Amino acid sequence: MISPFFIHIKLKSQMQISKLKELCLEQAQFYYDYVKRFSENNGKSVDKVVSIKYQEDSFPKLYEIKLEKPIYDFEKTYYKNNQTNEYYFNKKDILIKEYDEKNRLLYVQVLNSEIEFEKIKSDDFFVVTDLLFLIKNIIEWYEKNSHKLTFDDKLILDLKPKFEILKDTKLNQNQIDAVNSIFKNKYSYIWGAPGTGKTKAVLSTALINYIFQNKKVLIVAPTNVALEQILFGVLENTEKLQISREKVLRLGIPSKAFFDKYSEVCETKGIERVLESLENEINILNRVIKYREGKSISEDLEKILKHFLKLQENKEKIIKHEYEEEQLQPLINLLTQPLKAYHFSNNSKMIKDAIKKHEKSPCVNFDEKLVEENRLKEVVNIDCVRKELEKIDEKISKITQENFEILSLCKNLIKSKKIYNEIFKDLTQTNLDEKQFQINEKISQLNFWCKTSLKSIKSLVENSNEELINQALDIHHKAFDDKKLKDKLAFLNNEKDLLIEQSTKQRVKNSLVLAMTIDAYIQYTINENIEINHIFCDEAGYMSTIKALSLFKCNSSITFLGDHMQLPPVSEIKTDDINAYKKSFLWSQSALFFETLFLKDSVEEIILEFLNHTTPKFEKTSQVNLVSTHRFGKNLANVLNKFVYKFGFQSALKTDTNLFFIDSDSSKEEAIERSSLEEVLIIKELVKKFDGKSFVILTPYKKQVNLLKGYLDRKYFDNIMTIHKSQGSEWDNVIFSVVDDSNSGKRKMFFTDTLNENFKGLNLINTVVSRTKKRLVIVANEDFWIKQKDTQLIGNLIFISKKVTV
Numbered sequence: 001m002i003s004p005f006f007i008h009i010k011l012k013s014q015m016q017i018s019k020l021k022e023l024c025l026e027q028a029q030f031y032y033d034y035v036k037r038f039s040e041n042n043g044k045s046v047d048k049v050v051s052i053k054y055q056e057d058s059f060p061k062l063y064e065i066k067l068e069k070p071i072y073d074f075e076k077t078y079y080k081n082n083q084t085n086e087y088y089f090n091k092k093d094i095l096i097k098e099y100d101e102k103n104r105l106l107y108v109q110v111l112n113s114e115i116e117f118e119k120i121k122s123d124d125f126f127v128v129t130d131l132l133f134l135i136k137n138i139i140e141w142y143e144k145n146s147h148k149l150t151f152d153d154k155l156i157l158d159l160k161p162k163f164e165i166l167k168d169t170k171l172n173q174n175q176i177d178a179v180n181s182i183f184k185n186k187y188s189y190i191w192g193a194p195g196t197g198k199t200k201a202v203l204s205t206a207l208i209n210y211i212f213q214n215k216k217v218l219i220v221a222p223t224n225v226a227l228e229q230i231l232f233g234v235l236e237n238t239e240k241l242q243i244s245r246e247k248v249l250r251l252g253i254p255s256k257a258f259f260d261k262y263s264e265v266c267e268t269k270g271i272e273r274v275l276e277s278l279e280n281e282i283n284i285l286n287r288v289i290k291y292r293e294g295k296s297i298s299e300d301l302e303k304i305l306k307h308f309l310k311l312q313e314n315k316e317k318i319i320k321h322e323y324e325e326e327q328l329q330p331l332i333n334l335l336t337q338p339l340k341a342y343h344f345s346n347n348s349k350m351i352k353d354a355i356k357k358h359e360k361s362p363c364v365n366f367d368e369k370l371v372e373e374n375r376l377k378e379v380v381n382i383d384c385v386r387k388e389l390e391k392i393d394e395k396i397s398k399i400t401q402e403n404f405e406i407l408s409l410c411k412n413l414i415k416s417k418k419i420y421n422e423i424f425k426d427l428t429q430t431n432l433d434e435k436q437f438q439i440n441e442k443i444s445q446l447n448f449w450c451k452t453s454l455k456s457i458k459s460l461v462e463n464s465n466e467e468l469i470n471q472a473l474d475i476h477h478k479a480f481d482d483k484k485l486k487d488k489l490a491f492l493n494n495e496k497d498l499l500i501e502q503s504t505k506q507r508v509k510n511s512l513v514l515a516m517t518i519d520a521y522i523q524y525t526i527n528e529n530i531e532i533n534h535i536f537c538d539e540a541g542y543m544s545t546i547k548a549l550s551l552f553k554c555n556s557s558i559t560f561l562g563d564h565m566q567l568p569p570v571s572e573i574k575t576d577d578i579n580a581y582k583k584s585f586l587w588s589q590s591a592l593f594f595e596t597l598f599l600k601d602s603v604e605e606i607i608l609e610f611l612n613h614t615t616p617k618f619e620k621t622s623q624v625n626l627v628s629t630h631r632f633g634k635n636l637a638n639v640l641n642k643f644v645y646k647f648g649f650q651s652a653l654k655t656d657t658n659l660f661f662i663d664s665d666s667s668k669e670e671a672i673e674r675s676s677l678e679e680v681l682i683i684k685e686l687v688k689k690f691d692g693k694s695f696v697i698l699t700p701y702k703k704q705v706n707l708l709k710g711y712l713d714r715k716y717f718d719n720i721m722t723i724h725k726s727q728g729s730e731w732d733n734v735i736f737s738v739v740d741d742s743n744s745g746k747r748k749m750f751f752t753d754t755l756n757e758n759f760k761g762l763n764l765i766n767t768v769v770s771r772t773k774k775r776l777v778i779v780a781n782e783d784f785w786i787k788q789k790d791t792q793l794i795g796n797l798i799f800i801s802k803k804v805t806v
Helices: 004-038 131-148 173-184 198-212 224-240 256-265 272-336 341-356 368-372 382-413 417-424 429-460 467-473 482-510 518-525 545-553 578-582 591-599 603-612 634-645 677-690 702-711 714-719 761-770 782-786 793-800
Strands: 044-055 062-067 077-081 086-089 094-100 105-110 125-130 187-192 217-221 248-250 513-517 534-537 557-562 622-626 658-663 695-699 720-722 731-737 772-780
Touching (some): 004 131, 004 545, 004 603, 094 256, 125 131, 131 518, 131 545, 173 187, 173 198, 173 622, 187 198, 198 217, 198 513, 198 534, 217 518, 224 248, 224 256, 272 382, 272 429, 272 482, 341 368, 518 545, 534 545, 545 557, 545 591, 557 591, 634 761, 634 793, 658 793, 677 695, 677 702, 677 731, 677 772, 695 702, 695 714, 702 720, 714 720, 761 772, 772 782, 772 793, 782 793
Parallel strands (some): 217 513, 217 534, 248 513, 658 772
Antiparallel strands (some): 044 062, 044 125, 062 105, 077 086, 077 125, 094 105
């Protein structure tokens, strides 16, 4: 028997989920409307491509597309062909095989045989990034799945992890505590700065424990770059343990570097040959159908020309009959139109001649005397003449009807809408000559096309013994009509679509480790369920709450990993628009605030919690902080512990990090808003030392990015970006262009102010540091920042850095 208390708790939980659904849908719809109305290009960006090249030796056949700009999210990307005004979508028309982010090269396989990709010019091809598409996905997800959300901290699976499971890696006690937290709690958060072993030690140990227990796990991350950073670390460990790559599936579009190293774990690997065979057969059938259609149209046009001969013959008959009518008409006029005496006498000869022309007519009794005496009614039988005219009219009407039927037949014979509109839509008896010329031209074109098409088809099937194709080639083969051919084509296209879909579904079912971006997960689970034992959400601080909540559909254990002291999620809502923020805070708040949504009773309480706290608070979730880093030296770890982490963060190294500083002395009077020419000129010389090495130039502001690109060689453009664009990536060398150097004016501290909690200045500068693997070079105004070494992170970093010049 169920206790009343249990029923009460269950009802309360259901009510909270109902509120949550309402909140998420309201905020998703508001965000959609806001982005559509206020964001740049209304939520879409349309970028040109530099070139499209066919890869001759590739298998399957690939096209290399050189992009003008990098693609950051393939889940919201599709392609537009301006030549035909058509839109192509991933997996349906164009299968993206791999992406070389460094060189902005996209490698695609064309699945839709209707797309003549080799004919598309780069000037007519565009990459469309549609943020609204992703927001629509989220709206649809919550409409269909929000009732399945659960927040129950009762542990379902109780596994005892082994800690000595990795090769060449021994966990320290702090990392062991983190692994224990993952297995002992339904919900956990592992807070780890770079180099603390968050991925290669903690996450890898947990994953391999699950694999050895034949349990299924899911890895999600906010971006493709972040996802692959995790997988590189995890797969390095699974390879050492000789765990089959078939147990891991990476859904979505891999980078070229990842695909080259781990192609077997990528979504599309393994179906290429089957797809290639299907595509070849579909291509052949399409060409055969078009060949048949071309022959059929050509034959129909030749039939129409024969009908045109009849139309010309009828045209001459009508002209002859109309002439006969013209000749008889004066006889009617003589008797029906009153004539004056003088007129008659003056024209008696003319009238006599007119009647004499018809003297052999049964309607005329020609007598000169009667004519002269104006007794015309005795000469001409007016009723008889009228009947003769009626007979001629009937003949003309009959011929006209026959012509109408011939014209209708000609129009009905044409199956091609294009040719119908081109020639037959306005076909009348009066423009036969003009249309006949057009038809002859079209027959000539079609016959030439059919001839070349037949050669093309035969070359395609040279090495094929497919009975279907051989039958299809014989246009007189009565046992294989057009309907069978089209039915077969529809069947093959359906098989192709199912292959792509089912291949992924089957691999999802068979794999023990699934990995995808959060956007790919949302899109996949709109209509599908994934049975998962544990979810690992990495870079959780950079993932928005509204996206992360979707993970609670699975009712599995969830571990969030990341560093909430780095960049928060990117939101299109302006930071100073408080009213808009209140209506959309689920987009700008980190995934790590998930508990607040489930445990607070009202939206007002949630907003207050989000506005008043920069770090998440947990009641039901276990948090472990990884305190020891192998990335940062002692000098940098000490600074980060003082300003950022404040929980005893330390370096496991005996050496210091290479920190350098270059003074950019500038005049306040010459200051340019949010950009610094002085720093640009220093960096222009500095990059020469890093040419060919792993490096990036980071700056807080877009204006500084544009200024840098205006002075530096184009080959460095991919190395220049805002700090926000760098999330999830790492470089050996980081050059940091600070820009700000004042407490007022055009370069007043803004994003660089680490005391500014509203604009997450501390998180931003910490992100710059975290992108650094070996060397950090800060370019800034020494006089301004060194005075603030005790309160500002940048000032303290400069204080402990070695001053150099270029």
